[in-house]
Amino acid sequence: MFSLLSTGCFSGDSDHFLAIHQRKSGKPVFIYHHVQSVEKSLDSDSQKIYKHNFHSSSHAKISNLHPAIIVKSAFPRRAYDPSLNLLAMTAQEPEVENLPIPATNVIVVALQMDVNKLNITLLRIFRQGVAAALGLLPQQIHINRLIGKKNCVEMFVSPTNRKPGISDALPSEEVLRSLNINVLHQSLSQFGITEVSPEVLYRLKEKIQFSLQQDKEKKQEIHLSPIPLQTTRSEYKTANRMVQPEQAPKVVNVIVDPQGQCVPEIKPPLSASPSPFKMKPVGLQERRGSNVSLTLDMSSLGNVEPFVAVPTPREKVAMEYLQSASRVLTRQQLRDTVACSHLLQTEFMEIPMNFVDPKEIAIPSHGTKNRYKTILPNPLSRVCLKPKNPADSLSTYINANYIRGYGGKEKSFIATQGPMINTVNDFWQMVWQEDSPVIVMITKLKEKNEKCVLYWPEKRGIYGKVEVLIKDVQECENYTVRNLTLKQGSQSQNVKHYWYTSWPDHKTPYSAQPLLQLMLDVEEDRMASAGRGPVIVHCSAGIGRTGCFIATAIGCHQLKEEGVVDALSIVCQLRVDRGGMIQTSEQYEFVHHALSLYESRLSAEAVQ
Template sequence: MTQLPPRAPAKKHVRLQERRGSSVALVLDVQSLGAVEPICSIPSNFVSPEDLDIPGHTSKDRYKTILPNPQSRVCLGRAQSQQEGDYINANYIRGYDGQEKVYIATQGPMPNTVSDFWEMVWQEEASLIIMLTQLQEGKEKCVRYWPTKEDTYGPFRICSQEEEERPEYTVRRLAVQHQEECRSVKHVLFSAWPDHQTPESAGPLLRLVAEVEDSLEPAASARPIVIHCSAGIGRTGCFIATRIGCQQLKARGEVDILGIVCQLRLDRGGMIQTTEQYQFLHRALALYAAQLPGEPSP
């Protein structure tokens, strides 16, 4: 079993709550998070192709078995053409305390879905995109959907205004123009996360969560954050669960990890793909808990 990284002693008020079954609760000490329930015990809630009655959607799915849950899928209103249909492989995801449409989890754009992706960003007035995959990881995981300087994607003109290299991720400022209107979008590329695996330590992920918190101005907090990896369920689910868990710990001094994952999978099937990612989620939240100052907010 992977050894947990050393960390400061846990604050007395911090508890990590892990539910077993429907009526039994177990409080785990943050020092013993290696032994966690396998994620295979949580229903995946994958959508079968027969349940997604949308003609022609298969040409826009990166992975044929990873489909958006129908009740929470994003539907494109189509600024460009009603003939294109409303389909994109993306779901609205609830956030802390069940707040609706805090995130949009989606697959990495394909050559024929780049304009759809920007259509969604524009439609949802998103000002922040989190990318959790490299473009190539043995094979193509995502096509490059932003320009080196300036380019057109469907009816959208994208201009790369500035780029800042951080130790663990790259931050870009993009100007997105549609007709006479121009908006600013922040793009954060976190590339040090291997597919189906976990980062070497939880610190970089927590710093990415902090980057998101610093990026959200009050006016932008009501708009969804667009998050994707390649399939939009593994690394994407792990990041969203980490941020929700951090919010729970900060507000309550405890976190229901299993409840978070169950909520995510109701919104998009298969969120957090592997037991290793699930264990890493526990490690990241234990590290965050150990860093919390003082008592939790009332």
């Protein structure tokens, strides 16, 4: 016997499904209960069954159940699962517009999930995920048709000022140029996306298993070619055709990183020559989960028109969002927000990453100084080293950005990558040039792969023109502190080096307390060094853990001065200065936990 509320909600765990099989009806009834709302039965004939079974105004008893078929299934799922279709069996009509959109403006996404069972809730989730992958606002994403025959969703993207009911759509080729497939699969993995297409469908493999040992021995090349849509000529003549056979097929830049992740990126057509995509030789490391891990061999493309950087609508909208997004939280609102992880995840997915295109950095061979090919410094805030030779532009380059602090204070921090064997001298030159009082290192030297080289000496070392002396070492519970003296000629500087080693590999810390204490110690040192340069913070790529530390420091400063905090605005400001700061929604949640912990400290101090 089960006791249910009259509305049809299960009174136990939220965010789960309960499948109840009744002998009399012979059909399962699926009931979903959300934390904040009461959902209707997902069975199309649920109202009839409710009338038959529910007699009490407050509770109902259901008998003759089969306990063996009661299913409890968590949502959302990390990977596609057919049971997600349970949520889709509803009488609600999906949000589709059915407008006469030109074929050149149509985007088609093929799913494993049955599109005929998509309801309003699932389509809203789908729109939000696509918007995050394109760096657009959810209201710019429109579902035009659900194509059951091919199990596809036909959609289009509109400008921000589109009027309802007007078929004003952006060209699909231009829109897909900025699609981040990695974000798309992370946010919509439960839909089982298999293909994305403006006019030609390309098979997207989520994972390719490589033998690293075999790769080292053979430096194997991988050629990936587009898969054309198999269709008849009659289909092209339909009124709402999705494909144009006259146009050249788009090229998918398929990316494979060392961990086996396959991350495609759709690019405009370059040439009809054979596939130019090759596995890069062993050399620069690739960022786990990054957008690019294959190099494009331009020599095989023949004569190609020179690249001209033109701001896309996505870039304009993204910058507008980064400069204007805000959600000020009072102390109570901060505590409430920490308890709603799904809201923070949704908010994070809407923040544009603002990564830099390599072509924006006009320095030959700058890639030799980047630890990860896709993590590049924003040219507008890039730290420029004073050149040894004015004619050598590469000597000015270091993968580092000035980061604004609380209140928009310029050059409060420097966010940079973990030094490489060929950039250690550049790193110490930057420390000396910027007169930085503190260095914060938030990574181990190796976490499966190399994250950072050992760039300081045991006692004394000379790096270029900078001599580094270790005065003393203090071992703390979660980090190690080194007091350094830097010398160049007759001048000297004192620098404090914090090495935080308690951040677990591929995760966020279980507690925000150690990082918060590190931040407070660093802030104390910064205050004692008034008049000196920015605090240098680095992890491996210089955006994930580095972003968490800097966002926490700025947020704590705001809480202390104003009694409120705007973490959304802080992260947006960080990404304007350096693309990709705070890489995952888990890190975004972690920052809120750290801020909430600091707020509780402030409240306790106020009471005392």
